[in-house]
Amino acid sequence: MKHSDSSLSVWLLPVLLLFTAALIPLASSVGAVFIPPGGILRFFVSAGREGLTAAQETILLQIRLPRILLAGIAGSGLAVSGVIFQGVFRNPMAEPYLLGVTSGASLGASLFLLLNLPVLILPVLGVTVAAFAGGLLSMGLILAVAGRYRNNIGSLLLAGIAFSSIAQAGVSFLMMLHRDRAERIIFWMMGSFSSADWLRIGVLLIFLVPSVFFLMLKSRELNLLALGREEAHSLGIDPERESLFLLIIACVITSAVVASSGIIGFVGLMVPHMIRFVTGPDHRRVLILSLPAGAALMILSDLVARTLMAPSEIPVGIITALLGGPFFLSLLRKNARAGRTL
Amino acid sequence: MKPMVTVENLQFTYNGGFSLRVDELSMEPGTVTAVLGPNGSGKSTLFSLLRGRQKARSGRVLMNGRDIARVGGRERAALVGLVPQLNESPFGFSVEEVIGMGFFRKERGGLFTDEERSSELDGILERMDLKVYRNRNVNSLSGGEYQRVLLGRVLAQDPGVLLLDEPANHLDLKHQTVLLRLLREEAGRGKTVITILHDINQALLHADRVVLLKAGRCVFEGPAEDVITPPRIREVYGTELDYYYPGEGGRPILGPGRNNGPV
Numbered sequence: 132m133k134h135s136d137s138s139l140s141v142w143l144l145p146v147l148l149l150f151t152a153a154l155i156p157l158a159s160s161v162g163a164v165f166i167p168p169g170g171i172l173r174f175f176v177s178a179g180r181e182g183l184t185a186a187q188e189t190i191l192l193q194i195r196l197p198r199i200l201l202a203g204i205a206g207s208g209l210a211v212s213g214v215i216f217q218g219v220f221r222n223p224m225a226e227p228y229l230l231g232v233t234s235g236a237s238l239g240a241s242l243f244l245l246l247n248l249p250v251l252i253l254p255v256l257g258v259t260v261a262a263f264a265g266g267l268l269s270m271g272l273i274l275a276v277a278g279r280y281r282n283n284i285g286s287l288l289l290a291g292i293a294f295s296s297i298a299q300a301g302v303s304f305l306m307m308l309h310r311d312r313a314e315r316i317i318f319w320m321m322g323s324f325s326s327a328d329w330l331r332i333g334v335l336l337i338f339l340v341p342s343v344f345f346l347m348l349k350s351r352e353l354n355l356l357a358l359g360r361e362e363a364h365s366l367g368i369d370p371e372r373e374s375l376f377l378l379i380i381a382c383v384i385t386s387a388v389v390a391s392s393g394i395i396g397f398v399g400l401m402v403p404h405m406i407r408f409v410t411g412p413d414h415r416r417v418l419i420l421s422l423p424a425g426a427a428l429m430i431l432s433d434l435v436a437r438t439l440m441a442p443s444e445i446p447v448g449i450i451t452a453l454l455g456g457p458f459f460l461s462l463l464r465k466n467a468r469a470g471r472t473l
Numbered sequence: 474m475k476p477m478v479t480v481e482n483l484q485f486t487y488n489g490g491f492s493l494r495v496d497e498l499s500m501e502p503g504t505v506t507a508v509l510g511p512n513g514s515g516k517s518t519l520f521s522l523l524r525g526r527q528k529a530r531s532g533r534v535l536m537n538g539r540d541i542a543r544v545g546g547r548e549r550a551a552l553v554g555l556v557p558q559l560n561e562s563p564f565g566f567s568v569e570e571v572i573g574m575g576f577f578r579k580e581r582g583g584l585f586t587d588e589e590r591s592s593e594l595d596g597i598l599e600r601m602d603l604k605v606y607r608n609r610n611v612n613s614l615s616g617g618e619y620q621r622v623l624l625g626r627v628l629a630q631d632p633g634v635l636l637l638d639e640p641a642n643h644l645d646l647k648h649q650t651v652l653l654r655l656l657r658e659e660a661g662r663g664k665t666v667i668t669i670l671h672d673i674n675q676a677l678l679h680a681d682r683v684v685l686l687k688a689g690r691c692v693f694e695g696p697a698e699d700v701i702t703p704p705r706i707r708e709v710y711g712t713e714l715d716y717y718y719p720g721e722g723g724r725p726i727l728g729p730g731r732n733n734g735p736v
Contacts, residue, residue, distance in 0.1 A: 365554060366575065
């Protein structure tokens with residue numbers, strides 16, 4: 132093998148894919164009713180759909196599988212968004228939640244729900260578009276700040292926190308005005324896959340598949356941007372245009388995830404770091420590997436969220452925050468040691 | 474010979490008030506041009522106009538007949554490349570990855586096979602004396618090593634015009650020699666080399682032509698030995714220098730005078 136780390140990623144992709152694929156039947160078997168994973172496998176492999184009772188089949192197809200797939204897709208989406216935000220802003224601490232993009236998206240989604248618009252299209256689709264508008268708004272504010280304080284890791288995050296607070300205050304205010312629907316909105320504030328169904332998965336995929344496909348074509352551009360805009364320009368791209376494209380795509384992905392499952396933080400921070408730690412920072416590897424890694428992390432987090440205090444559920448956002456908070460602090464310490472100003 | 478780089482009535486103004494004006498300038502393929510001037514004289518601004526990063530208020534920079542501010546990214550990267558000053562990346566790319574990013578325009582342009590890429594990369598690592606560092610994180614390199622990586626990257630990019638922003642800054646004596654030879658070699662291969670230098674003697678000994686900037690104006694331009702003279706240096710830098718003669722028939726170099734009054 133010519134380069135040590137690329138040989139590593141050659142086996143890392145199939146390993147991660149296999150691991151994530153194996154998680155699906157395993158996580159599907161756990162819940163109020165135990166379904167043997169062997170039976171689940173047989174159900175999918177056999178031609179006659181054998182291996183499960185009718186009741187088990189209903190639980191699997193109507194409840195568990197949609198939930199696990201939604202968690203996996205959302206995890207992949209948040210992880211690649213994190214890769215984009217970190218690369219474009221050249222900021223290893225950036226991610227959709229900390230930048231306030233998820234909060235902006237949740238404000239958009241809540242507004243849509245409360246406006247009670249006569250729904251001409253799929254309501255899930257409408258919520259997603261509204262979330263995108265909200266996400267885009269906070270992105271615009273972040274860009275305005277980023278333009279003013281170039282390359283300052285700290286001010287970008289502080290601006291994100293400020294926007295988050297404003298957006299969350301807006302959501303709380305909406306809740307106060309519409310107490311009857313507060314529960315629906317609390318869902319967005321805390322993040323959960325409990326209302327997963329096939330329709331939500333479908334809508335999420337409509338937004339994610341083309342976005343992710345586009346991102347995969349842009350991994351080289353992202354590498355150049357991660358070097359810095361001046362260097363990216365001299366190596367052959369228009370850095371402002373490429374950054375804007377990539378950020379809008381990341382915003383689409385984040386907003387679609389928020390619309391389907393609410394605010395879930397830190398996955399976009401943790402996954403890219405873990406992948407880079409193993410394979411190095413080349414985005415041709417990091418982007419693709421983040422997909423299965425994000426899916427696996429989210430499926431596991433959701434598994435914990437729904438089993439730890441069964442029969443009641445913990446919002447999955449709490450689990451990822453419990454993992455991500457300490458992770459963030461350790462990164463902060465590492466940056467301080469490396470002498471980077473924050 | 475037809476010039477590769479032509480500057481026509483270039484004017485540029487920052488919001489802050491600093492302005493750069495260069496009426497006329499041209500560089501031919503096969504030559505090394507040094508850009509000299511005190512801090513704040515407009516060297517970096519001139520560079521960012523030469524590589525099409527900033528749009529001039531009026532006038533233009535032509536490279537091979539094309540207005541550099543108006544060409545697309547990949548064509549621009551084929552016309553002009555930059556060796557920037559050191560700039561740490563928050564992501565620890567490896568030496569091989571950073572040099573490999575120079576191949577971007579060829580990779581995106583197609584017609585660049587994996588075999589070509591890997592043989593060109595090996596050649597560059599060899600030439601820049603970086604073979605043993607191939608998989609090292611660039612942030613763990615010394616300034617001089619990193620500088621060689623950036624030189625290697627512009628070789629990978631292989632543009633017609635090489636712009637170098639104080640490339641000798643972090644290099645030790647041996648690698649300064651390697652750098653200056655490399656610039657000459659690249660010029661010999663038909664490249665147009667333009668470099669910002671701090672050391673006027675390096676410019677005197679190794680550049681064909683010198684552009685002397687002061688307060689945003691090109692005050693002198695011409696063959697190195699005509700431009701770098703004590704009176705002109707006094708006029709631009711405001712300091713006295715004397716000629717020193719290293720030996721019979723050698724080119725004179727300049728150094729601070731021993732007791733010539735005000736600094």
